Amino acid sequence: MPYVDRIAEPWGTRTPYGPGEPWPVRVDSFLESGLRAQDVERWVQSATILHSNGDGLDIAVKDGRVVGVRGRAQDRVNHGRLGPKDLYGWQAANAPDRLVRPLVRENGRLVETDWDTAMDRVAGHARELLDEHGPSAIGFYTTGQLFLEEYYTLALIAHGGIGTNHLDGNTRLCTATAAAALKESFGCDGQPGSYTDVDHADVIALYGHNVAETQTVLWARILDRLAGPNPPALVCVDPRETPVSRAAAVHLANRPGTNVALMNGLLHEILANGWIDERYVREHVVGFEELEKRVRDFTVEEAARICDVPADALREAARLIGTARRLLSTVLQGFYQAHQATAAAVQVNNVHLVRGMLGRPGCGVLQMNGQPTAQNTRECGADGDLPGFRNWSNDAHVRDLARVWNVDPMDIPHYAPPTHAMQMFRYAEEGSIRFLYVTGTNPAVSLPELARIRSILSQERLFLVVQDIFLTETAQLADVVLPAATWAEKTGTFTNADRTVHLSDKAVEPPGEARPDLDIFLDLARRLDLRDKDGAPLVKWSDAEGAFEAWKECSRGRPCDYSGLSYARLRGSGGVQWPCDDGHPEGTERLYAGGRFWSAPDYCEGYGRDLVTGAPLSDIEYKALNPDGKAIIKAAEYVPPHEEPDGDFPFWLTTGRTIYHFHTRTKTARAPQLQRAAPEPWVEMSPGDAARLGFAEGDLLEVATARGAVRARLRVTSMRDGVIFLPFHYGYWDRPDGAGPGDSPGRAANELTITDWDPASKQPVFKTAAARVSLVMASSGTPSPAPTTAASRPVSADVPATAGGADAQAEEVM
Numbered sequence: 001m002p003y004v005d006r007i008a009e010p011w012g013t014r015t016p017y018g019p020g021e022p023w024p025v026r027v028d029s030f031l032e033s034g035l036r037a038q039d040v041e042r043w044v045q046s047a048t049i050l051h052s053n054g055d056g057l058d059i060a061v062k063d064g065r066v067v068g069v070r071g072r073a074q075d076r077v078n079h080g081r082l083g084p085k086d087l088y089g090w091q092a093a094n095a096p097d098r099l100v101r102p103l104v105r106e107n108g109r110l111v112e113t114d115w116d117t118a119m120d121r122v123a124g125h126a127r128e129l130l131d132e133h134g135p136s137a138i139g140f141y142t143t144g145q146l147f148l149e150e151y152y153t154l155a156l157i158a159h160g161g162i163g164t165n166h167l168d169g170n171t172r173l174c175t176a177t178a179a180a181a182l183k184e185s186f187g188c189d190g191q192p193g194s195y196t197d198v199d200h201a202d203v204i205a206l207y208g209h210n211v212a213e214t215q216t217v218l219w220a221r222i223l224d225r226l227a228g229p230n231p232p233a234l235v236c237v238d239p240r241e242t243p244v245s246r247a248a249a250v251h252l253a254n255r256p257g258t259n260v261a262l263m264n265g266l267l268h269e270i271l272a273n274g275w276i277d278e279r280y281v282r283e284h285v286v287g288f289e290e291l292e293k294r295v296r297d298f299t300v301e302e303a304a305r306i307c308d309v310p311a312d313a314l315r316e317a318a319r320l321i322g323t324a325r326r327l328l329s330t331v332l333q334g335f336y337q338a339h340q341a342t343a344a345a346v347q348v349n350n351v352h353l354v355r356g357m358l359g360r361p362g363c364g365v366l367q368m369n370g371q372p373t374a375q376n377t378r379e380c381g382a383d384g385d386l387p388g389f390r391n392w393s394n395d396a397h398v399r400d401l402a403r404v405w406n407v408d409p410m411d412i413p414h415y416a417p418p419t420h421a422m423q424m425f426r427y428a429e430e431g432s433i434r435f436l437y438v439t440g441t442n443p444a445v446s447l448p449e450l451a452r453i454r455s456i457l458s459q460e461r462l463f464l465v466v467q468d469i470f471l472t473e474t475a476q477l478a479d480v481v482l483p484a485a486t487w488a489e490k491t492g493t494f495t496n497a498d499r500t501v502h503l504s505d506k507a508v509e510p511p512g513e514a515r516p517d518l519d520i521f522l523d524l525a526r527r528l529d530l531r532d533k534d535g536a537p538l539v540k541w542s543d544a545e546g547a548f549e550a551w552k553e554c555s556r557g558r559p560c561d562y563s564g565l566s567y568a569r570l571r572g573s574g575g576v577q578w579p580c581d582d583g584h585p586e587g588t589e590r591l592y593a594g595g596r597f598w599s600a601p602d603y604c605e606g607y608g609r610d611l612v613t614g615a616p617l618s619d620i621e622y623k624a625l626n627p628d629g630k631a632i633i634k635a636a637e638y639v640p641p642h643e644e645p646d647g648d649f650p651f652w653l654t655t656g657r658t659i660y661h662f663h664t665r666t667k668t669a670r671a672p673q674l675q676r677a678a679p680e681p682w683v684e685m686s687p688g689d690a691a692r693l694g695f696a697e698g699d700l701l702e703v704a705t706a707r708g709a710v711r712a713r714l715r716v717t718s719m720r721d722g723v724i725f726l727p728f729h730y731g732y733w734d735r736p737d738g739a740g741p742g743d744s745p746g747r748a749a750n751e752l753t754i755t756d757w758d759p760a761s762k763q764p765v766f767k768t769a770a771a772r773v774s775l776v777m778a779s780s781g782t783p784s785p786a787p788t789t790a791a792s793r794p795v796s797a798d799v800p801a802t803a804g805g806a807d808a809q810a811e812e813v814m
């Protein structure tokens with residue numbers, strides 16, 4: 001059995017395979033030092049949580065503690081593989097600084113208290129505001145990292161009980177555009193493709209998606225195809241050089257913010273060459289003429305000029321995509337966190353619609369998710385939408401939900417689109433939201449323009465509740481902090497980016513008095529005495545399985561139908577893809593086979609929006625556009641970003657991720673192997689720009705925008721000129737110099753980002769801002785500590801390679 005240093009070699013050993021062949025099994029595992037498999041007392045079934053891939057794993061338990069993980073060979077998603085964050089990240093839950101008791105603010109300081117005191121304060125304050133100001137004074141901001149059962153319960157409390165329209169997830173920052181683009185094109189959320197499309201595709205196009213670092217096991221699957229016979233050709237659209245671009249047949253390193261121009265150039269070429277499935281378009285699609293009109297005169301040269309990429313490279317990409325027999329496309333944050341996010345993501349759907357490439361092996365779109373349970377936030381309505389992909393602007397859907405919940409339809413807010421997260425923070429800033437309940441997210445590091453966010457969260461008049469597992473930058477500003485139990489300490493289900501549902505069983509007891517998020521929500525509902533229309537308790541379950549059973553009924557007959565699933569069915573399984581119902585007892589691999597969509601006017605999840613203004617369309621407009629429930633092609637015109645580089649701020653600043661860390665690092669920084677691999681922030685710049693400005697690898701630089709400044713050490717990488725990149729993982733809780741949030745100089749990338757969002761999905765713009773860079777201190781030869789294994793690979797050969805040292809993990813290839 002090979003042992004591999006999975007920090008130095010994040011994707012592990014290759015197991016090549018050919019088109020249509022089964023992907024070989026390789027079981028990865030990591031146990032606490034000194035332990036062997038025979039020392040483990042119990043293995044408990046679960047799946048990975050530090051990304052959206054949903055890789056099946058078993059949790060190793062000894063003496064009541066988690067001591068390791070092992071990939072599940074029989075899981076449909078990973079066939080046993082795990083990524084570096086999955087192998088090591090679980091150690092964070094054993095950290096000594098977990099929150100173990102509730103905290104309340106007394107005379108300006110957070111002090112420990114008991115659950116009754118803390119929850120009475122939360123419920124008492126909410127009740128007082130409800131009586132004095134009504135439900136609109138109350139907002140909930142949740143996450144993509146809890147379990148399905150928790151979101152469904154929260155959505156019922158907020159929408160069915162309290163009656164507020166202010167409920168959203170950090171999924172707004174993450175996959176709001178995935179949902180919006182799927183609704184625009186197919187009338188409903190729901191991932192058309194499947195990871196098994198990788199096994200069949202002859203062309204894979206990745207749009208703004210650094211899959212190698214962000215879904216490492218999906219990339220391992222692609223790498224194994226590339227290493228086998230008849231490999232697929234990759235097309236990569238990303239301004240930076242990444243492991244994906246290095247493996248690609250064509251890399252379009254477009255200027256940031258120009259994705260719509262690029263897509264229109266590709267579509268022009270595809271249409272001009274007649275690479276169209278005319279019959280598919282005729283039978284299954286509306287809106288083709290609009291697209292034809294939009295791109296006819298938009299030449300490849302024009303696109304190449306706007307995007308600053310070679311016209312021939314664009315043509316070559318269009319040829320690959322246009323002549324592919326089995327095309328798989330993936331889309332993520334390079335497209336989603338942009339000023340024209342939905343417009344760009346929809347053009348990727350359009351490529352598949354004009355080519356008739358959906359619902360068959362190898363022909364799929366993956367409008368990717370990021371967080372492990374983001375899909376459930378959306379399905380259960382904790383992102384503001386109504387549960388079960390019901391349409392808030394269709395009264396029949398609201399009535400149907402009211403039936404499921406046994407409440408009056410008028411008690412479910414549906415007078416306007418649900419409030420999106422950025423708007424909720426605006427309402428808190430203005431003082432109309434007075435109570436904000438934050439669960440499983442750290443907005444004081446992850447939202448744009450942090451100086452503003454800190455000032456909103458620290459207002460005297462805002463009552464802030466934070467439910468987390470650590471005392472984060474956000475928790476430090478709270479009035480009440482509730483200690484949550486997390487993965488491995490509670491039971492629930494979650495659904496990955498290709499609709500695969502996994503069960504995650506409780507393996508160990510939570511530390512101290514920490515409680516599962518579900519139990520905290522149930523306690524809140526009890527203390528608020530929320531009732532249905534007959535006076536019975538509104539929430540009718542008391543545990544996770546009860547919540548799941550209730551959700552099954554809520555989802556019955558809707559696209560995301562879970563009615564054929566149960567805990568018993570999921571236990572022992574290798575993951576099941578929804579819809580899973582009487583008609584599809586084994587689940588559903590691909591959606592939209594045969595060109596059938598969930599887009600009929602009376603069934604669809606939304607009537608769509610104007611992609612430029614974001615204005616929702618009415619039912620009348622939708623019925624006129626799409627009376628027969630076909631797929632919808634929506635064209636879009638390129639418009640430049642609102643903030644572009646100029647004389648004062650000459651660089652494009654973009655932000656994103658590295659392979660070893662997850663978000664604000666509350667977990668990965670507490671896993672020593674991961675923290676060592678990427679201990680401090682850095683800033684990436686091209687060799688040309690560095691030489692022009694006289695900067696060298698390792699120099700300490702200050703990066704500033706109109707909103708703030710941060711310091712980081714320079715990593716010179718092969719990215720395009722004029723762009724700089726900052727990872728957004730580094731906040732203030734573990735800063736070596738002890739400086740806190742708001743202290744100068746800053747460290748979090750979001751000190752710099754802009755308060756701006758896509759008009760249709762309302763997803764914030766994290767990928768473009770105008771910045772300037774200056775030297776603080778020359779390096780005297782010490783390189784920056786950025787990883788050498790991935791996109792931040794140095795151009796200089798003198799930088800020591802990132803390695804895990806003594807750590808080598810088992811990989812059992814079957």
Ligand SMILES: Nc1nc2c(c(=O)[nH]1)N[C@H]1C(S)=C(S)[C@@H](COP(=O)(O)OP(=O)(O)OC[C@H]3O[C@@H](n4cnc5c(=O)[nH]c(N)nc54)[C@H](O)[C@@H]3O)O[C@H]1N2
Pocket residue numbers: 050051052085174207208209210211213214215237238239240242254255256257258259332333334335338369370371654655656657658659660661662663767768791
């Ligand atoms: N290691 C790791 N994995 C993760 C996470 C993590 O924090 N760490 N988080 C998870 C989550 S929640 C998410 S949402 C996903 C995100 O996964 P990804 O979207 O793959 O990650 P990002 O690094 O945010 O952005 C992807 C790429 O977009 C490129 N980009 C920037 N601007 C533009 C542009 O204008 N156009 C184009 N075409 N590309 C651009 C960047 O150079 C970057 O390489 O990752 C998930 N997986």
Ligand SMILES: Nc1nc2c(c(=O)[nH]1)N[C@H]1C(S)=C(S)[C@@H](COP(=O)(O)OP(=O)(O)OC[C@H]3O[C@@H](n4cnc5c(=O)[nH]c(N)nc54)[C@H](O)[C@@H]3O)O[C@H]1N2
Pocket residue numbers: 143145146170171173174175333337370371439440441442443445446447467468469470472484485486487517655656657662663664665666667728749750753766
């Ligand atoms: N500049 C820039 N900013 C970005 C992005 C970017 O690319 N660039 N990406 C955006 C994206 S895609 C995302 S998803 C967001 C992520 O942003 P956040 O959601 O703010 O980041 P996390 O660090 O994942 O925060 C999750 C919190 O939940 C806590 N937690 C973990 N497990 C549990 C649990 O079981 N229960 C409870 N109650 N708490 C738990 C963790 O300790 C942590 O504090 O950041 C966004 N911000």
Ligand SMILES: [Mo]
Pocket residue numbers: 173174175370371
């Ligand atoms: Mo995300």
